[in-house]
Amino acid sequence: MAPHGATASLLASLAVAKASLTLVPTLLMPAAIEIAPTLHGPAATSFETFASAVNDLQKKMIATAKLADPTASWTEDEHSRGRAVILEDGEIWEKGCISVTLIKDGELSAVRASTISGRTGTSIEAGSSYSACALSFVLHARSPRVPTLRGDVRVFVVGDDQWYGGGIDLTPTYVDEADCIHFHSKLAALCNTHGTPDTYATMKQTCDEYFYLPARAEHRGVGGVFFDDLKADWAPEFSRSLINLALDDDGPYMPIVRKHASCQYTDAEKKWQLLRRGRYIEFNLLYDRGVKFGLSPESVERVLVSSPPLVAFKYKAEPMAGTPEAETLAVLRHPRDWVKT
């Protein structure tokens, strides 16, 4: 089961959709981004193709992560709806997971069908058959110098309609401007290769808007890209490429890991990381749109596995002005355009 953020929530909620009458017609995902020309192909076939690609991508990501951090221990958890693979106690990553979920021939509840119809402008009936597939991952770094990376891709198919969603975003403990420029540049380049001229800017904004804690007036991290309800003909290839790039040696993330992984850090810096992880939990449990109605006895561990391993909470832990911690908060409060578009 896909365990992170919106993806985990969507799929967990779909997984219980048949059993539950309490689903509310809340949007599971950020507002649809602009929709490009529709691909009217054989949905089942392209679904199978995507599902197969996602399985391969999971294997590749796990192999890459094992190579990068051979000290981590791994738990592989096959279940009826996919395969959750959990990393713990590595030198680079303290906790993480890379999971695939596959739902075939699910049956849409009335509420869910109406929600999807409303969101996508299509007309989908209750009881319709759907399929969904997702890969999602999170990597919580041990060092406060190395950021957390989260990402996912998903496809949702009803009849001939299929929608793609996903994203990749970075959550540093300390904002490093060069890292942010590097990270966003790589994502912008990918968007420019596959999408339209405004794809990166739109997806960057959607990401900033989604990973936001309104009561803190803080964004969770420095963003990345996030998209949903995407029917563009380039959506499947873009989605696969995004995940393929995630842990690439020359991708958005691994150069940042290599740059910082062996840097020394202090106890005070580690403590600041644990406090920032408190915000990560706050976001996941309070704001992630689907967590609450995706939460069932079967899904709770798979939804909450994205939690960091160790987290601190402190009353009004506001950093002193002029400190690196305060500089980081300033960026989280006012997202920047890291890449000129």
Added chain:
Amino acid sequence: MAPHGATASLLASLAVAKASLTLVPTLLMPAAIEIAPTLHGPAATSFETFASAVNDLQKKMIATAKLADPTASWTEDEHSRGRAVILEDGEIWEKGCISVTLIKDGELSAVRASTISGRTGTSIEAGSSYSACALSFVLHARSPRVPTLRGDVRVFVVGDDQWYGGGIDLTPTYVDEADCIHFHSKLAALCNTHGTPDTYATMKQTCDEYFYLPARAEHRGVGGVFFDDLKADWAPEFSRSLINLALDDDGPYMPIVRKHASCQYTDAEKKWQLLRRGRYIEFNLLYDRGVKFGLSPESVERVLVSSPPLVAFKYKAEPMAGTPEAETLAVLRHPRDWVKT
């Protein structure tokens, strides 16, 4: 501002009720327990009396806690709606707070008025003036041998109507049967002194039902008493006595603290405590009825101050059968009647 559980949530939500149109007609509190004969007195006066008592009780609790754990550092935070007093880094308690909230002449939103009318069977109009006062506290122990204690009392006044609510409950890392019997016996005795013959049993059941994580099928702790919408003539005195007893030398909690505070514990036991605290956070952020709509930029720290200081999350951290951890979980999954009634 009262920072814990239902109380924090209620008061935080009331505090923003005027400003927000997004309040939903969710019950903030557990179902009303049986209502005894109403006290038709001068509500304003008894409100002032209760508010004054609550201020004195806060001072007394702080003095008692300082005496019991002189190494802790304290932060006193006066704000427009009361006084939050936070304890950190003590030898006995790693984090805690003892807070008072006072709202006078608030104005009820339409949604809120209709919710209260529905719950209490009264007819309260939008725009009615209300007052509310609460004391709430939580003490997160350092040692996994010493349980966490949480409690609150609150009064809510509209015109001549006043409703009392509150409770005290225990969240141990390891269930100790003798502790549970002691804790519940003291609360049962208090209920028997002030209430009716079924008061303890009703309040114990309300508490078990409220502090419950449905997706885990676990209760958060071993319970205690919890009550709401109580209009009995004994409600004010009972509420005050409950808080007065909370940290009493011979009360429900302090004998348990004295018994275990100097016991040795292992790293593995501390780790189990941190994992149980993960459930504490899960409850507070996912299930506490008012947290989400009580959450505003002004209230977020006061609501979330009840979070433990350090928390761990681990995928499927199910203890081995036959271990003390498994025995504790068995009790949390099937609440017991600790006191014969």
